[in-house]
Amino acid sequence: MESKVSAVIVTYNRLSLLKEVINSLQNQQTSLSHIIVVDNASKQDTQDYLESLGNQIDYLRLPENIGGAGGFNRGVRHFMEHTDDDYVWLMDDDTVPYPDTLTALLNFAQQQQNFGFLASDVRWTDGHRAKMNRPAPMNRLQVIPENQVEPVQLQNATFVSLLLKRSVVKQIGLPITEFFIWGDDIEYTERAGRIAPGYFVPSAKVVHKMTTNVGSSILNDVPARIPRYFYSYRNKMYYANRRDVYRKNRARARMLYEYLQLYFSRVPQRKERLAVFKSGIKAGQSFNPVVEYANDLEDK
The missing domain is CATH 1.20.1280 (Monooxygenase)
Structure with missing residues (x-):
């Protein structure tokens, strides 16, 4: 039987990017059952656009901005309580999947059915790996090369194209709203990794359209x-x-x-x-x- 997948996007005032992400999801080789958009109280233009899509999406508009962590909490809850889909696929509103990204994730999911999470190969707009989403192998002294072909077990991953099984979400619960920003994805994937191994799937590529390809550091941030x-x-x-x-x-x-x-x-x-x-x-x-x-x- 064909697997059913819900995609969850959390957005906040990035309408042009959001349109591109939704378009990429609607044109996946493997069709999605649901596209769940969690809107952290964006401006009116975002609300108007999302409402114009009608039943093409499940639109969750929040009354206030509760951060990415709160948005993913609400999105995963909606997946569990309002769909019967087998997998949930999480991403930010600047994450643009390739047409075959979901196909690649599901192909690996069929081969390796015992997994806690699956993470994509996240690239910046120039084709190099996105520094904020570098895969974290079990041996942190190891660096996964950009031409990696085989999957690698990971310690944790980010919410920039992450696939989880319904059964895992049922066991580990939801992302923690109180995190607000930063680290909610690391904590959540480490929680999932205690249930079953998480993997980096290099064939499942996405583009993370950050303004610049830099990591985060309190030492040199603006x-x-x-x-x-x-x-x-x-x-x-x-x-x-x-x-x-x-x-x-x-x-x-x-x-x-x-x-x-x-x-x-x-x-x-x-x-x-x-x-x-x-x-x-x-x-x-x-x-x-x-x-x-x-x-x-x-x-x-």
Whole structure:
């Protein structure tokens, strides 16, 4: 029997990119059963466009912006409670799949049925790997080359083209809304990876249309983005504490190294950056959100 898939897109005020993403999903070689668009209270033009699509999509407009984490929480919940589809395929509103991306993911899913998640090969607009979405192999000293052909087991992955089985979502629950931004995907895929191995599928390519191909770093990011690093470090503390002893200590050592780099640097707004860093770490020590679970439509 042919597998049924829901795609979930979370969007916020990026209408031109969103149109391209939806178009790419509507033109997949393997047809989707549902395209679920979660709108984090975007401006009127986005609402008008999405409403104009009618029953081509499942449109979830939220009354306020609850961040990417909250958007994915609502989207995955809708998949579980309002569809009977076998898989959910998660992506941001600047993620443009190739026409055969879903086909490649499902082909691997049929070959390797015991998996926690499947992650795409995420490229930037110039064809090179997107730095924010580099695959994280089990051996972090290993670098997966850009010409990789065979699948590789991963520690975690991002919500830039991620496929999960319904049965896994039922076991692990939903993404954590309280994360707001940053790390919700790392935490969620590590949760899934405790159920079954997660894999990088190099044949399933997408383009991540970020403005620039750079990673995120509190050391050199622009001043306007500094406050959001509070969520980065608070959330890192949360999911690092749920790892085994070796990986937990490695994450803490990495954060200490980042702090020392920042402390001894001469970057603009250094004091502000340090204050955000420390407040995030402090908040992370007591941050303990509840993991929510959706009601499964198939159980009704």
